[in-house]
Amino acid sequence: MKKTLTATLAALTLAVSAIATMAVAADKPTMGVVVKIGGIPWFNAMEAGIKEEGEKLGVDASMIGPTSADPALQVRAIEDLIAKGVDVIGVVPNDEKALEPVLKKAMDAGIKVVAHEGPGLTNIDWDFELASASGFGEAHAKLLAEKMGGEGEYAVFVGSLTVPLHNAWADAANAYIAANYPKMKLVGDRYGVAENVDDSRKTALDVIAAHPNLKGFLAFGSQGPIGAGRAVEERRLVDKVFVIGPFSPGQGRALIKEGAITGGFMWNPAEAGRVFVRMGKLLVDGTEIKSGMTVEGLGTIEPDAAAKDIITNNLVTINKDTVDGLADLGL
Template sequence: MSLKQNLKKAGIALAGAAALIAMSGASFAADNILIGFSQGTLNHPWRVAMVDGNKKYAEEHYKDVELVITDGQNDSSKQVADVESLIARGVKVLMISPLTSDALTPVVQQALDAGIQVVTMDRKVNIPVTVHVGALNLPIGEAAGKFLVKALDNKGKVIELQGTGGASATVDRHDGFVKGIEGSGLEVVASQNCDYLRENAVKFMEDQLQRFGPGEIQAVYAHNDEMALGAIQALEAANRLGEVKVVGVDGQNNAFEAIAAGKLAATFTYPYVAPEGIEIAYKLAKGEKVDAEVVLPGKQIDATNIKEMLGTGF
């Protein structure tokens, strides 16, 4: 074989090798799993824990996953735009904790219509999705109501600090509470959507403490610990915490500390869906079967078990 023929053969071999490398790279990129995570807001420690917990778990366990996280900034229209962007990027699975059910339902339907599997976390939308994962808010609200009925000896006036209006968690935590106090002597005398924010709860409670004098309020039921801690702040400032029992939901470490200090009567843990969210999304992406609803257990925390729970929150 001539030198020219040898060079030509070598050139073909090199070209073939280059093509194989290129194909191998393309194949590797194609094997990556693109998962989108649309968070409704990051203005609350519970939601930050949800994002950080799932992100860290994915980084440690799923090297073949690219997790794209968006923040709806407590604005439903912003979250809708975020999901539209994730759909356009061609995510294989959409993880979403919707800000409100009504606003996010149409865009979640778009994702499903595009063949994207959807995992709703904590809050739901108004249509069936591939999987919903979270605790059950209705029983938590009912348990909070029954706790206060017992703690107040079946009579008293209650202020309710509700979460974001229209959110499924807000609706269920309210409806459950109503069921829990049904037939008792407890009465909700004031209620406000405080959007799960401590500062909003402080302001509303300050107004209510002007409206209701000493001895006219016996309890505060807050849909989350941040608002419960805001209520405690306002009550302490008015020197009236001793006359009011405050109950929260979620299981923050500082809420546990408030129980230990005798400031918070109880809280009910609500798992922040990490790492369960990314675990389920990964299974779906890999073609595994997952139940349509995955229920995470909660727990009542009060003076009777606080010692064992200190330091276990988020």
């Protein structure tokens, strides 16, 4: 009898514990962040930030990285998250227009939507940026002009011709150069290859062959500087052709030390991952996003409520002096 009672009490204890665990899990907000492409260092770092902050804030947060930078794959991933009934969807868009219908579907289902690198999206609660489009583009343009001596031919890479922010950066850079350095000449059209290192390398080799007087590449998209840098290295054009753009320091460390990549600016993708979760948690908790509030990773914000944008400037310089420290942070 005593053994039976003991066994019964033990079973009840386990059952209560299981029910409590299930209740905690049910109360835990769920979030899925759909990025442009999986498996590259930039988004690997972002995923680490998402998971870290999710554990810290008690959010079941994960990242979904499609196998290629295809907007249709992002739409499919968002559809899956809607079907799962997550509380928050985050997105780094490849094509804003292609995602608007599925993001509207998410919002109609009561799901909060947070974007990054999508300042033109409308079917969202908020988009956050760690750099303004004009400031980011102009910073790279100034560095390229300085290295090229204010004259000569240059080419521009973007992730694709539909990635909104890459093209906004390129627009700002080209406008700044045209207004301030009339002896600098853009060759060709912009090339949508900078999310793929092999495409960037091959295109850079082709551009170099077609334009023997080329002096620079302005590459927006984390694989663009890597591919262009490899092409410059192969053609032994270090200190003759300058490669400027944002990239993952750990991936480009050797190239920048050799001079095949000249430098660039970035923000911390791991911090962007953490901000995704912080913003999602604020929205789930019903916290009003307002002027003057402080959001860790963004600082004191001045949100544009009409455009649903939060634009900050948190640029980090990448050069020979800083690359080791940044790479050692896992970036």
